[in-house]
Amino acid sequence: VYTIILPxxxxxxxxxxxxxxxxxxxxxxxxxxxPSPAGWEQARCSASTRLTWSICTPRVINAEKSExxxxxxxxxxxxxxxxxPGLEEDEEWLxxxxxxxxxxxxxxxxxxxxxxxxxxxxxxxxxxxIKQKLEEVVGGITETRxxxxxxxxxxxxxxxxxxEEKHIQAEDLVVGVLENAFQECDEVIGQEMEATNQTxxxxxxxxxxxxxxxxxxxxGDSRAILVLKDDVVPMTCEFTPExxxxxxxxxxxxxxxxxxxxxxxxxxxxxxxxxxxxxxxxYRDYFMxxxxxxxVEKADxxxxxxxxxxxxxRLLGTLAVSRGLGDHQLKVIDTNIEVKPFLSCIPKxxxxxxxxxxxxxxxxxxxxxxxxxxxxxxxxxxxxxRSFLAxxxxxxxxxxxxxxxxxxxxxxxxxGHQWMLDxxxxxxxxxxxxxxxxxxxxxxx
Amino acid sequence: VYTIILPxxxxxxxxxxxxxxxxxxxxxxxxxxxPSPAGWEQARCSASTRLTWSICTPRVINAEKSExxxxxxxxxxxxxxxxxPGLEEDEEWLxxxxxxxxxxxxxxxxxxxxxxxxxxxxxxxxxxxIKQKLEEVVGGITETRxxxxxxxxxxxxxxxxxxEEKHIQAEDLVVGVLENAFQECDEVIGQEMEATNQTxxxxxxxxxxxxxxxxxxxxGDSRAILVLKDDVVPMTCEFTPExxxxxxxxxxxxxxxxxxxxxxxxxxxxxxxxxxxxxxxxYRDYFMxxxxxxxVEKADxxxxxxxxxxxxxRLLGTLAVSRGLGDHQLKVIDTNIEVKPFLSCIPKxxxxxxxxxxxxxxxxxxxxxxxxxxxxxxxxxxxxxRSFLAxxxxxxxxxxxxxxxxxxxxxxxxxGHQWMLDxxxxxxxxxxxxxxxxxxxxxxx
Numbered sequence: 001v002y003t004i005i006l007p008x009x010x011x012x013x014x015x016x017x018x019x020x021x022x023x024x025x026x027x028x029x030x031x032x033x034x035p036s037p038a039g040w041e042q043a044r045c046s047a048s049t050r051l052t053w054s055i056c057t058p059r060v061i062n063a064e065k066s067e068x069x070x071x072x073x074x075x076x077x078x079x080x081x082x083x084x085p086g087l088e089e090d091e092e093w094l095x096x097x098x099x100x101x102x103x104x105x106x107x108x109x110x111x112x113x114x115x116x117x118x119x120x121x122x123x124x125x126x127x128x129x130i131k132q133k134l135e136e137v138v139g140g141i142t143e144t145r146x147x148x149x150x151x152x153x154x155x156x157x158x159x160x161x162x163x164e165e166k167h168i169q170a171e172d173l174v175v176g177v178l179e180n181a182f183q184e185c186d187e188v189i190g191q192e193m194e195a196t197n198q199t200x201x202x203x204x205x206x207x208x209x210x211x212x213x214x215x216x217x218x219x220g221d222s223r224a225i226l227v228l229k230d231d232v233v234p235m236t237c238e239f240t241p242e243x244x245x246x247x248x249x250x251x252x253x254x255x256x257x258x259x260x261x262x263x264x265x266x267x268x269x270x271x272x273x274x275x276x277x278x279x280x281x282x283y284r285d286y287f288m289x290x291x292x293x294x295x296v297e298k299a300d301x302x303x304x305x306x307x308x309x310x311x312x313x314r315l316l317g318t319l320a321v322s323r324g325l326g327d328h329q330l331k332v333i334d335t336n337i338e339v340k341p342f343l344s345c346i347p348k349x350x351x352x353x354x355x356x357x358x359x360x361x362x363x364x365x366x367x368x369x370x371x372x373x374x375x376x377x378x379x380x381x382x383x384x385x386r387s388f389l390a391x392x393x394x395x396x397x398x399x400x401x402x403x404x405x406x407x408x409x410x411x412x413x414x415x416g417h418q419w420m421l422d423x424x425x426x427x428x429x430x431x432x433x434x435x436x437x438x439x440x441x442x443x444x445x
Numbered sequence: 446v447y448t449i450i451l452p453x454x455x456x457x458x459x460x461x462x463x464x465x466x467x468x469x470x471x472x473x474x475x476x477x478x479x480p481s482p483a484g485w486e487q488a489r490c491s492a493s494t495r496l497t498w499s500i501c502t503p504r505v506i507n508a509e510k511s512e513x514x515x516x517x518x519x520x521x522x523x524x525x526x527x528x529x530p531g532l533e534e535d536e537e538w539l540x541x542x543x544x545x546x547x548x549x550x551x552x553x554x555x556x557x558x559x560x561x562x563x564x565x566x567x568x569x570x571x572x573x574x575i576k577q578k579l580e581e582v583v584g585g586i587t588e589t590r591x592x593x594x595x596x597x598x599x600x601x602x603x604x605x606x607x608x609e610e611k612h613i614q615a616e617d618l619v620v621g622v623l624e625n626a627f628q629e630c631d632e633v634i635g636q637e638m639e640a641t642n643q644t645x646x647x648x649x650x651x652x653x654x655x656x657x658x659x660x661x662x663x664x665g666d667s668r669a670i671l672v673l674k675d676d677v678v679p680m681t682c683e684f685t686p687e688x689x690x691x692x693x694x695x696x697x698x699x700x701x702x703x704x705x706x707x708x709x710x711x712x713x714x715x716x717x718x719x720x721x722x723x724x725x726x727x728y729r730d731y732f733m734x735x736x737x738x739x740x741v742e743k744a745d746x747x748x749x750x751x752x753x754x755x756x757x758x759r760l761l762g763t764l765a766v767s768r769g770l771g772d773h774q775l776k777v778i779d780t781n782i783e784v785k786p787f788l789s790c791i792p793k794x795x796x797x798x799x800x801x802x803x804x805x806x807x808x809x810x811x812x813x814x815x816x817x818x819x820x821x822x823x824x825x826x827x828x829x830x831r832s833f834l835a836x837x838x839x840x841x842x843x844x845x846x847x848x849x850x851x852x853x854x855x856x857x858x859x860x861g862h863q864w865m866l867d868x869x870x871x872x873x874x875x876x877x878x879x880x881x882x883x884x885x886x887x888x889x890x
């Protein structure tokens with residue numbers, strides 16, 4: 001478990017890291033061995049010289065489930081240089097002046113599987129991809145309406161009308177940046193893992209506060225919600241073999257060789273067996289949201305491409321998520337079947353425009369890996385957030401304490417050999433990572 | 446223009462038609478020549494012996510735009526026989542007794558392109574596919590929870606739990622029926638058109654009232670909305686090259702040969718030209734909801750796979766819709782490039798459960814082809830519906846008159862050489878078809 005909180009608008013201290021010098025990452029939680037099972041270790045990083053920055057990282061390897069924590073987190077300030085059009089890369093020094101910086105704030109959670117390696121690379125690299133790609137389009141972002149040509153040159157008189165007709169706004173460029181950055185980061189992970197002969201993958205949830213808007217990009221089963229005074233706003237949807245069944249089945253329909261004769265494309269309520277052959281049983285194919293009956297043939301007894309329900313749902317009997325980074329080498333055990341073709345590294349990006357909302361003092365963004373959401377629903381989390389913040393109004397560390405409180409809730413208490421929640425349900429046995437990000441006064445530097 | 450109204454729960458008179466004996470279709474509007482341009486012809490079909498049935502079919506070939514009306518409509522009662530398990534097809538006479546019928550009510554609109562032929566076949570055949578497929582699964586539909594095995598036999602003790610875990614309900618079987626029926630109808634159209642050496646395709650919008658629920662299946666750019674006392678509920682979304690850009694671009698990414706080197710997969714705000722080469726211009730690829738900048742290469746000057754905006758958007762420069770039936774032979778003009786691989790015949794099905802709503806006297810379902818929606822938005826249609834019905838409370842034909850009124854609104858008035866709306870906007874030059882279906886007292890037979 002690895003929790004971290006960061007008030008919006010507070011700048012981290014510079015760290016010596018190539019590409020994103022502003023990155024600050026606690027040295028804990030990097031797949032490192034737990035000092036004591038279920039024990040808490042606090043690390044408080046002090047503020048940079050210029051600005052306050054409070055960061056709190058309680059950590060626990062959850063319920064002795066895993067020796068290594070596969071969750072990773074990153075947060076940093078992203079400074080974007082504005083290049084003059086036509087200026088070559090080697091003339092960059094000409095424009096390195098502070099007024100030519102735009103600033104973004106970045107938080108991300110990566111939930112690794114098959115080891116923490118992919119999550120570690122992603123946590124070191126994704127913000128760098130985002131920074132680079134933002135700089136590439138910054139000339140378009142700073143205009144009220146992005147120009148058809150990045151150079152600003154107008155090749156065709158009606159170019160501005162074409163852009164307006166398509167409703168293209170600066171916000172769409174940031175969404176495009178995030179989509180492209182995830183894809184580039186995935187490629188880099190693939191190269192890095194191959195070069196170092198490592199395996200594994202991770203989900204990725206990234207939030208970017210930039211130019212008055214919050215962008216939340218998600219690929220996997222982590223989740224982010226805004227807990228506002230009178231509303232709870234989901235900022236992500238989960239990508240699992242169950243939620244992406246139709247996309248996955250459709251690929252298998254288009255490229256049957258991907259299943260190598262070992263899996264069936266069809267979905268059934270349970271795995272079929274010999275007794276079912278010849279019977280008409282419930283099934284779904286790629287084009288169906290509804291269900292039908294299919295006469296069972298022998299080929300239908302194969303293991304289904306997407307199988308199981310809820311947390312048990314698996315892609316090719318192997319993965320519990322359908323989007324994320326890495327897994328380039330992953331094959332179904334004892335076969336030559338690759339999982340990667342069915343995975344997507346593209347995030348769904350949702351945007352929240354602060355100009356459209358009156359943000360109150362206790363409004364926060366909660367980002368967490370599935371370890372939290374498996375045992376607490378949005379409504380329960382919102383209740384904890386509101387009551388905790390109301391009861392701890394004067395505590396300067398109340399947002400860190402809230403993140404810790406949410407982790408404790410999901411982790412439960414040990415009773416005998418089991419970890420239980422307050423309501424006697426079984427607690428989460430997964431890694432749990434939580435960001436609580438206050439949204440009020442976010443631009444007060 | 447072809448409008449038709451049918452109060453829910455009123456049965457049509459039997460017509461001698463194989464497969465769906467209950468079908469009643471007016472003889473007008475079948476791609477037949479207009480008696481006089483912009484003239485109205487009324488055909489009123491009287492009720493069957495058993496039940497009242499009022500049908501009103503004003504017709505006009507709109508604004509002399511087209512010689513033939515490419516819109517088609519169908520409506521009928523669909524009676525579903527309940528077969529005893531194990532009973533063979535040739536023993537069907539054993540169970541032909543009235544208490545073993547379930548009844549559905551069906552309305553559909555088909556907007557043809559490249560001629561009315563596909564729309565005519567679809568209007569004659571889709572309800573038959575639906576009837577057949579409903580009969581195939583009727584044993585599952587009549588249970589509160591569909592059984593894993595259609596026979597009702599329980600192969601595995603926990604089968605009911607598996608079905609419950611997946612939340613499979615009778616409603617899902619009806620959705621599956623509609624999805625499969627559209628697909629079968631498309632295959633039949635393909636065979637029929639090839640056999641008779643005809644070409645063309647059509648959109649399909651079908652509504653089915655069955656077991657207390659309204660199912661609306663849509664493939665194309667027609668639209669259905671519920672106009673309720675205090676609410677307007679959209680029952681469809683449109684499938685056009687613009688709304689399905691990512692699906693279409695993704696197919697071209699997976700199978701580049703489909704474009705035969707003649708089209709570019711990328712979307713740009715306008716078609717590029719020589720002057721754009723080397724410049725960075727706004728673009729989107731299949732995985733992007735946002736926009737980015739791309740350095741233009743010579744290959745980007747090709748015609749874009751999806752091009753244009755709004756009503757001008759085209760797939761392969763050819764079609765304005767991305768889903769529908771037919772078009773099996775359609776090729777891009779002067780090329781060997783097939784359009785069909787990019788088209789989908791699968792409808793999106795939305796369900797409205799009357800048990801969850803208190804339906805008022807003037808609540809209606811409005812179904813119409815794009816000719817109506819191009820010039821009137823949902824809000825405007827709802828306003829016309831509410832004010833017309835309030836002003837004509839005692840008229841027994843007020844629903845027919847309302848449908849006619851909606852068509853008139855969209856058709857506009859001739860001023861010089863132009864057809865204009867009341868607000869001096871240009872009127873629809875397309876065929877316009879409207880169903881207005883009263884929802885109150887729908888089960889009073």
